[in-house]
Amino acid sequence: MALDSKSELREFKIVGTRPLRPDGIDKVTGKARFGADITAPGMLVGLVLRSPHAHARIVSIDTSRAEAVPGVHAVVTRADFAEPGEDVADILDNCMAGAKALYDGHAVAAIAASSGKIARDALKLIDVVYEVLPHVTDVDAAMKPGAPVLHEGRTDETVPEGLSPNVISRHEFGHGDIEAGLAQADRIVERTFQTEATHQGYIEPHACLAQMGPDGQADLWCCTQGHYMARNVCAEILGLEQGQLRVTASEIGGGFGGKTTVFLEPVALMLARKSGRPVKMVMTRSEVLRATGPTASSSIDVKIGMTKDGRITAGFAELRYQGGAYPGSPVDMGSMSAFAPYDLEHVKTIGWDVVTNRPKQAAYRAPGAPMAAFAVESAIDELARGFGLDPLEVRLKNAAREGTRASYGPTYPAIGLEATLRTAKDHPHWSAPLGENQGRGVACGFWFNFGGDTCVTLNITPDGTVTVSEGNPDIGGSRASMSMMAAEELGIPYEKVRTIVADTGSLGQNEVTDGSRVTFAVGLATIEAARAAIREMCKRAAMVWGIEPEAVEWVDGAAQPAGPNAGEHPPMTLAEIAAIASNTGGPIAGHHEANPEGAGVSFATHMVDTEVDPDTGAVKILRYTVFQDAGKAIHPAYVEGQFQGGAVQGIGWALNEEYIYGEDGVLQNAGFLDYRVPVASDLPMIDTVILEIPNPGHPYGVRGVGETSIVPPLAAVANAVSAASGVRMTSLPISPPKLLAALHER
Amino acid sequence: MSKIHVTTTINGDPTEFLCEADETLLDVLRDRLGLTGSKEGCGTGDCGACSVTVGGRLVCSCLMLGAEAEGQEIGTIEGMAEGESLHPLQKKFIEHAALQCGICTPGLLVAAKSLLEHNPDPTEEETRYWLAGNLCRCTGYDKIIRAVMDAGKDMREAS
Numbered sequence: 094m095a096l097d098s099k100s101e102l103r104e105f106k107i108v109g110t111r112p113l114r115p116d117g118i119d120k121v122t123g124k125a126r127f128g129a130d131i132t133a134p135g136m137l138v139g140l141v142l143r144s145p146h147a148h149a150r151i152v153s154i155d156t157s158r159a160e161a162v163p164g165v166h167a168v169v170t171r172a173d174f175a176e177p178g179e180d181v182a183d184i185l186d187n188c189m190a191g192a193k194a195l196y197d198g199h200a201v202a203a204i205a206a207s208s209g210k211i212a213r214d215a216l217k218l219i220d221v222v223y224e225v226l227p228h229v230t231d232v233d234a235a236m237k238p239g240a241p242v243l244h245e246g247r248t249d250e251t252v253p254e255g256l257s258p259n260v261i262s263r264h265e266f267g268h269g270d271i272e273a274g275l276a277q278a279d280r281i282v283e284r285t286f287q288t289e290a291t292h293q294g295y296i297e298p299h300a301c302l303a304q305m306g307p308d309g310q311a312d313l314w315c316c317t318q319g320h321y322m323a324r325n326v327c328a329e330i331l332g333l334e335q336g337q338l339r340v341t342a343s344e345i346g347g348g349f350g351g352k353t354t355v356f357l358e359p360v361a362l363m364l365a366r367k368s369g370r371p372v373k374m375v376m377t378r379s380e381v382l383r384a385t386g387p388t389a390s391s392s393i394d395v396k397i398g399m400t401k402d403g404r405i406t407a408g409f410a411e412l413r414y415q416g417g418a419y420p421g422s423p424v425d426m427g428s429m430s431a432f433a434p435y436d437l438e439h440v441k442t443i444g445w446d447v448v449t450n451r452p453k454q455a456a457y458r459a460p461g462a463p464m465a466a467f468a469v470e471s472a473i474d475e476l477a478r479g480f481g482l483d484p485l486e487v488r489l490k491n492a493a494r495e496g497t498r499a500s501y502g503p504t505y506p507a508i509g510l511e512a513t514l515r516t517a518k519d520h521p522h523w524s525a526p527l528g529e530n531q532g533r534g535v536a537c538g539f540w541f542n543f544g545g546d547t548c549v550t551l552n553i554t555p556d557g558t559v560t561v562s563e564g565n566p567d568i569g570g571s572r573a574s575m576s577m578m579a580a581e582e583l584g585i586p587y588e589k590v591r592t593i594v595a596d597t598g599s600l601g602q603n604e605v606t607d608g609s610r611v612t613f614a615v616g617l618a619t620i621e622a623a624r625a626a627i628r629e630m631c632k633r634a635a636m637v638w639g640i641e642p643e644a645v646e647w648v649d650g651a652a653q654p655a656g657p658n659a660g661e662h663p664p665m666t667l668a669e670i671a672a673i674a675s676n677t678g679g680p681i682a683g684h685h686e687a688n689p690e691g692a693g694v695s696f697a698t699h700m701v702d703t704e705v706d707p708d709t710g711a712v713k714i715l716r717y718t719v720f721q722d723a724g725k726a727i728h729p730a731y732v733e734g735q736f737q738g739g740a741v742q743g744i745g746w747a748l749n750e751e752y753i754y755g756e757d758g759v760l761q762n763a764g765f766l767d768y769r770v771p772v773a774s775d776l777p778m779i780d781t782v783i784l785e786i787p788n789p790g791h792p793y794g795v796r797g798v799g800e801t802s803i804v805p806p807l808a809a810v811a812n813a814v815s816a817a818s819g820v821r822m823t824s825l826p827i828s829p830p831k832l833l834a835a836l837h838e839r
Numbered sequence: 840m841s842k843i844h845v846t847t848t849i850n851g852d853p854t855e856f857l858c859e860a861d862e863t864l865l866d867v868l869r870d871r872l873g874l875t876g877s878k879e880g881c882g883t884g885d886c887g888a889c890s891v892t893v894g895g896r897l898v899c900s901c902l903m904l905g906a907e908a909e910g911q912e913i914g915t916i917e918g919m920a921e922g923e924s925l926h927p928l929q930k931k932f933i934e935h936a937a938l939q940c941g942i943c944t945p946g947l948l949v950a951a952k953s954l955l956e957h958n959p960d961p962t963e964e965e966t967r968y969w970l971a972g973n974l975c976r977c978t979g980y981d982k983i984i985r986a987v988m989d990a991g992k993d994m995r996e997a998s
């Protein structure tokens with residue numbers, strides 16, 4: 094469904110305002126029920142036993158001592174699961190190790206007992222014999238021939254001979270002739286960049302409650318970004334029919350991509366099956382950090398040529414991402430997005446997907462893109478500064494625009510990168526004075542955005558209020574946005590619409606809450622569902638008036654006769670039509686099911702001021718401004734929130750956050766004390782500027798906004814540190830000891 | 840091992856419970872008393888999601904034993920609104936969109952209330968340092984800080 098003609102001229106009544114979110118009161122009073130807040134009568138507590146080794150063959154598991162403990166109702170190991178289908182094999186192996194434990198924290202057994210205390214004690218009585226194997230956690234080390242091997246036979250045909258079997262696949266994108274482009278350059282920068290793995294860091298640990306009857310009917314409650322995904326994956330692993338497994342999403346305490354897969358859920362279902370009792374499982378923070386998806390770590394070579402007036406003549410990057418113990422790091426997305434903001438004649442990226450003895454990576458907000466942008470945007474900054482050019486001007490000179498052939502293939506429709514750059518240049522932040530040891534950095538970022546399977550049902554109740562059922566957990570205000578779009582389309586007040594997140598038994602398939610898709614795709618389906626209901630309501634009014642349905646139009650929340658019949662009957666409001674629905678053909682609803690294309694790519698430019706303490710190497714963020722294209726901001730406060738949250742996660746990635754592995758391959762900082770995410774006192778206000786370049790693929794022009802905001806900050810902060818201190822930091826995080834050492838070398 | 844009998848006051852209600860000697864106050868609140876508004880983000884005192892007040896002092900309930908509640912006055916998020924009427928901080932959090940997922944919100948509200956009781960007119964910096972023990976991963980804190988300062992302003996004007 095395309096952008097409504099004249100949408101840019103359309104006067105919105107509700108869209109673009111800032112109403113209170115409908116789930117607000119529940120969430121400020123403690124009533125909202127998150128994953129760990131769900132209980133069931135007679136439930137057991139489930140706990141997981143995890144590998145203390147980075148890499149080990151599981152020689153044997155003896156559960157008999159644990160099973161004998163009074164109060165223990167089930168013990169589960171991999172032997173309880175049938176051989177999985179290929180598409181869920183790695184997921185199951187990650188939830189419950191098979192022949193080998195592949196990383197520190199890998200699940201090897203689980204227990205369900207009548208109390209947490211009994212479960213904890215009994216867990217210690219499971220006897221696992223490990224044969225410890227050599228391990229590798231660094232991406233470059235894992236690629237070398239002779240590195241410890243995680244899996245044999247997983248390498249695909251894109252990988253040339255001579256590399257370690259840990260190298261899974263090679264990806265290549267681009268066009269033109271890099272050497273020819275470099276030959277035109279006045280200067281070439283060639284550098285290698287490194288980023289460490291970071292964790293999504295949602296404050297709510299994974300949690301679920303499962304129950305299953307002997308008839309194969311099962312129920313699962315969990316905090317997830319996609320309960321339909323959880324249903325499908327769990328059904329396949331457990332050998333259940335999808336229709337027999339009903340999954341209800343609890344409120345979700347953050348996900349950022351990390352809750353787009355399952356960890357506990359299949360195990361809880363298996364424990365429930367074996368025990369015949371409901372089983373609740375909740376991870377500790379250390380389990381979250383050790384065993385759920387951090388992002389990939391990366392090692393990236395970049396080579397960029399530029400003329401002295403700032404034109405990029407060629408861009409090349411080779412990206413190596415380790416995505417933990419299983420194939421599937423987002424190196425393909427990193428390779429596609431690295432140069433996406435620029436209009437380049439000669440561009441090429443090569444990506445390598447590598448496995449190591451680390452937890453299986455999970456998506457994290459624009460997966461794969463922030464590290465690629467860190468490398469490319471740092472190199473562009475170095476070139477611009479080397480020529481004494483304005484870094485915003487250089488980016489404007491090379492910016493992709495409508496008609497640009499993207500480095501990853503497609504040709505862009507209307508996009509907003511230039512608008513963000515021009516707005517940034519005119520913003521007072523750009524010309525504000527800086528003090529000693531202070532520097533300003535900028536960087537651009539890109540994300541694809543996504544549509545995906547979506548179902549929405551909109552019901553008109555007999556009293557003329559409206560309920561919207563959608564299938565995506567509300568992770569940051571999406572119920573409000575859906576209610577707003579439904580109210581806008583129906584022409585009724587926002588307060589008359591209540592949006593709920595329906596369980597998997599109530600709607601068809603819904604893609605997980607990912608790819609910044611919800612406001613776009615679910616919004617589109619909501620608008621279409623409202624239009625379907627409007628068509629039906631016009632039909633009912635026509636019936637009452639004895640005229641053709643085509644002769645009825647919907648204006649301001651009411652049907653009215655149009656054309657030759659105009660004015661013949663007074664308008665019938667939604668509530669009036671609803672009140673007599675029973676006599677005009679029965680209840681009224683609209684629904685829409687789609688897999689919409691046209692999500693509309695999104696761009697941002699970030700600007701940040703930092704101050705570097707020359708004595709300690711500490712970096713302080715002084716000022717931060719986000720400029721991003723939202724297409725159309727439905728609820729601007731929550732759009733700003735996405736910009737701010739992504740920027741701050743990026744600041745954490747740039748300055749503090751990292752996975753630290755010891756020589757033994759064990760994670761050294763599996764807690765919030767040592768894995769330090771930004772806190773309030775680390776930060777200034779995060780200013781935002783929302784630009785609205787309508788997305789032609791959505792009736793109101795919406796683009797996803799959730800992910801792009803984490804793409805620029807890594808480079809923007811690094812560029813600001815470079816401007817403040819004169820040293821170019823090529824390895825993240827820019828922690829005080831690292832920066833101090835670099836300052837001393839200067 | 841036998842359980843410990845504890846007599847305490849929670850949100851003004853006289854309350855009794857039995858708990859294990861090693862059980863945290865957070866576990867007692869959530870698992871024994873059904874007060875699931877306090878959240879466990881870490882269990883190690885690093886995230887503030889479990890914030891409660893004990894005798895008016897801000898405490899991480901994951902770091903305190905249930906048995907230590909004996910004879911105390913405990914305040915949790917569930918006691919913050921008075922019946923139907925929300926505390927000004929609760930209203931301001933909704934108005935300012937200071938929550939996205941909302942998991943950090945109960946702890947932040949309890950901590951912010953304690954701040955305004957100690958310091959009715961905090962600067963931005965004071966607010967940021969007081970709330971530095973409460974992690975929020977969604978918002979970047981901007982709207983939270985604004986909501987707290989705005990609530991403080993309203994409360995000063997009302998008093």
Ligand code: FES
Nearest residue numbers: 881882884887901
């Ligand atoms: S749960 Fe108590 S501080 Fe995190």
Ligand code: FES
Nearest residue numbers: 939943975976977
């Ligand atoms: S709103 Fe999600 S952690 Fe704060």
